[in-house]
Amino acid sequence: MQRSSVLRTQNVSKYFYSPEKTQVLKEVCLDVKKGEFVSVMGKSGCGKSTLLYILSTMDTDYEGQLYIENELVTGLDAKILSRIRNEKIGFVFQFHYLLNEFSALENVKIPAMKLGRYSPEEIEHRVMEKLRIFGMESHALKKVHQLSGGQKQRVAIARALINDPLIIMGDEPTGNLDKSNSDIVFNIFKELATEFHQTMLIVTHDDEFAKGTDRIIEMEDGRII
Amino acid sequence: MKWGLITELAWALMVARGKQTIVAGVGVVFSITMFVALLGFMNGLNSMLDGLILNRTPHIRFYNEVKPNPNQPIQLFDRETHHVIRSIKPSASRLDIHNSGPIMESLSRDPRVLGVTPRITAQVFYNVGTIDITGVVNGVDVAKEADLFSFEDYVTTGNVQDLNNTLNSVILGKGAADRMLAEIGDLIQVTTAQGNRMQLKVVGYFQSGLGDVDNVQSYASINTVQKMLGEPASYVTDIQVKLHDLNLAPAMARELAEVYQVDADDIQTVNAQFETGTQVRSLISYAVGITLLVVSGFGIYNILNMMIYEKMDTIAILKAIGFSGRDVNLIFIIIALIIGVVGGALGLVFGFLAGLGIERIPFETEALPTIKTFPVDFNPKYYVIAGVFSIVTTYFAGYFPAKKASKIDPVDIIRGK
Numbered sequence A: 001m002q003r004s005s006v007l008r009t010q011n012v013s014k015y016f017y018s019p020e021k022t023q024v025l026k027e028v029c030l031d032v033k034k035g036e037f038v039s040v041m042g043k044s045g046c047g048k049s050t051l052l053y054i055l056s057t058m059d060t061d062y063e064g065q066l067y068i069e070n071e072l073v074t075g076l077d078a079k080i081l082s083r084i085r086n087e088k089i090g091f092v093f094q095f096h097y098l099l100n101e102f103s104a105l106e107n108v109k110i111p112a113m114k115l116g117r118y119s120p121e122e123i124e125h126r127v128m129e130k131l132r133i134f135g136m137e138s139h140a141l142k143k144v145h146q147l148s149g150g151q152k153q154r155v156a157i158a159r160a161l162i163n164d165p166l167i168i169m170g171d172e173p174t175g176n177l178d179k180s181n182s183d184i185v186f187n188i189f190k191e192l193a194t195e196f197h198q199t200m201l202i203v204t205h206d207d208e209f210a211k212g213t214d215r216i217i218e219m220e221d222g223r224i225i
Numbered sequence B: 001m002k003w004g005l006i007t008e009l010a011w012a013l014m015v016a017r018g019k020q021t022i023v024a025g026v027g028v029v030f031s032i033t034m035f036v037a038l039l040g041f042m043n044g045l046n047s048m049l050d051g052l053i054l055n056r057t058p059h060i061r062f063y064n065e066v067k068p069n070p071n072q073p074i075q076l077f078d079r080e081t082h083h084v085i086r087s088i089k090p091s092a093s094r095l096d097i098h099n100s101g102p103i104m105e106s107l108s109r110d111p112r113v114l115g116v117t118p119r120i121t122a123q124v125f126y127n128v129g130t131i132d133i134t135g136v137v138n139g140v141d142v143a144k145e146a147d148l149f150s151f152e153d154y155v156t157t158g159n160v161q162d163l164n165n166t167l168n169s170v171i172l173g174k175g176a177a178d179r180m181l182a183e184i185g186d187l188i189q190v191t192t193a194q195g196n197r198m199q200l201k202v203v204g205y206f207q208s209g210l211g212d213v214d215n216v217q218s219y220a221s222i223n224t225v226q227k228m229l230g231e232p233a234s235y236v237t238d239i240q241v242k243l244h245d246l247n248l249a250p251a252m253a254r255e256l257a258e259v260y261q262v263d264a265d266d267i268q269t270v271n272a273q274f275e276t277g278t279q280v281r282s283l284i285s286y287a288v289g290i291t292l293l294v295v296s297g298f299g300i301y302n303i304l305n306m307m308i309y310e311k312m313d314t315i316a317i318l319k320a321i322g323f324s325g326r327d328v329n330l331i332f333i334i335i336a337l338i339i340g341v342v343g344g345a346l347g348l349v350f351g352f353l354a355g356l357g358i359e360r361i362p363f364e365t366e367a368l369p370t371i372k373t374f375p376v377d378f379n380p381k382y383y384v385i386a387g388v389f390s391i392v393t394t395y396f397a398g399y400f401p402a403k404k405a406s407k408i409d410p411v412d413i414i415r416g417k
Ligand SMILES: Nc1ncnc2c1ncn2[C@@H]1O[C@H](COP(=O)(O)OP(=O)(O)OP(=O)(O)O)[C@@H](O)[C@H]1O
Pocket: A016, A017, A018, A019, A024, A042, A043, A044, A045, A046, A047, A048, A049, A050, A051, B415
């Protein structure tokens, strides 16, 4: 069965102009299919994060085309791109990047409130469900600074999942965690892939992590090899 | 629902920087308080000072001016050519108003007119020993004068009714009385310009607050003055008119001067300089008030800018999870407006209280016998202006920081970590 494409790029190139003009991405073509669990590997500085920012629609300054569900996203209005990020993309960063002013529960809630697809009661219910999956329900009301590093990352993943996104992107989501915590997070991704068939694109330096994924994309010097 | 979320986020950011937010808010409260209190106080003083003059000035005054006759006899002789006549003297025209009775009658029937009262202005000398002091005795209709021009407010000692009850009585200007060493009950002697002499009994002192007036002016009943001048009961030199609407005065003065064939002055022409003074004073208070507001606006601008620098991460995350630049912009505008609305509302309340406070401060001066405390004007206009201004300035104070926040590129921030 031919699975449909979720995320596709065509000859994406990216230049940085300071201090001098350098090409960081060189005609990158990739295609992530529905339900695929893909990892991206490569030496430090080869352009993985840069690529991910483009794929997540946050960076619009590039050449080439980006398609999400076969629809051209390149060149769309910033407001529409925000909507796409809110609805279709879940992002997990190396650092947790939670909002310190809010509790774990509220952090997960905010993207759902923004989307406004469900009523506030339903959202609350769904948030607690997600937190329960990651064993975080008892910490729901804690403020961000009261959580451990691993717990923060689990909340961040719950937040990425709350709107049932098309794809989850992660930039070294375990990079900042110790062995046991990164195992927990890795198992979460694994579970998402096998049980929920969640499409995922994760940048990692961890060989073991990469081996557990469906497909490894190797990058070198701005190119996919 | 979307607004709810945006406001919630704005509120959370404000609470996170609670102290600075409160400091910025206090700035707004302070400036609005000052604005309202200052304008109220200034305009209270303004209307008091204006009242000093305007309350006692007729809106229209009819009189006969001493002037040369515009129709000189030679014009009857030859109408075709130009005439050059030098050293024309005023003719011995009458100072009293011809037909004053019917004129007053018809004036008091005019619906635009609030009240009419006659007056005789008589130039006199107060005879003190061998010295003569020049002065003016005003013959007034006591009841109407009190009614229209708050006459009794300025009579500091004695009762205005005594002018009617006591034969040949006078209320002396305080300054004039001091010069003559005249006590209540004393008899003073006055000589009119025509040379008539008369003894008048002092029944009170009059104090207007204007030294020049109090040094020369005295009041007596109209009959007393007619008797003093040896004129009949129809003799009246001035007719004073008070209107319902002061702004009609110039037009009516022109119109009626024509009808009655007398000279007429309106209050605007006579007192133009008071209008100017009033305007300058309110201009100054507005300028000070607005300066205060602008300064507090910069306070808000600062706190928002600081907040944006401290909350770069938060802004970046919000954008990464799907908030648009417009949403972020709104969040910061709302923060600014919350500070403006809450600070402004408190400022209005405190400003009102400050006004009540100022109104209690004793303010007693020789010159202003009717004033016991500082006057404050509680005109709602100032509160509306202050309220609108607090919101407008805070909006603009928030505008540029909010714009900056909306332009933050999340990639820059996230990469920077
Ligand atoms: N804002 C920038 N201006 C100029 N050059 C940049 C900028 N950001 C990144 N680069 C360069 O682009 C290249 C790719 O950076 P990128 O962050 O994508 O690497 P990476 O593969 O994610 O590395 P790592 O594994 O260390 O995270 C690097 O050589 C980096 O120096």
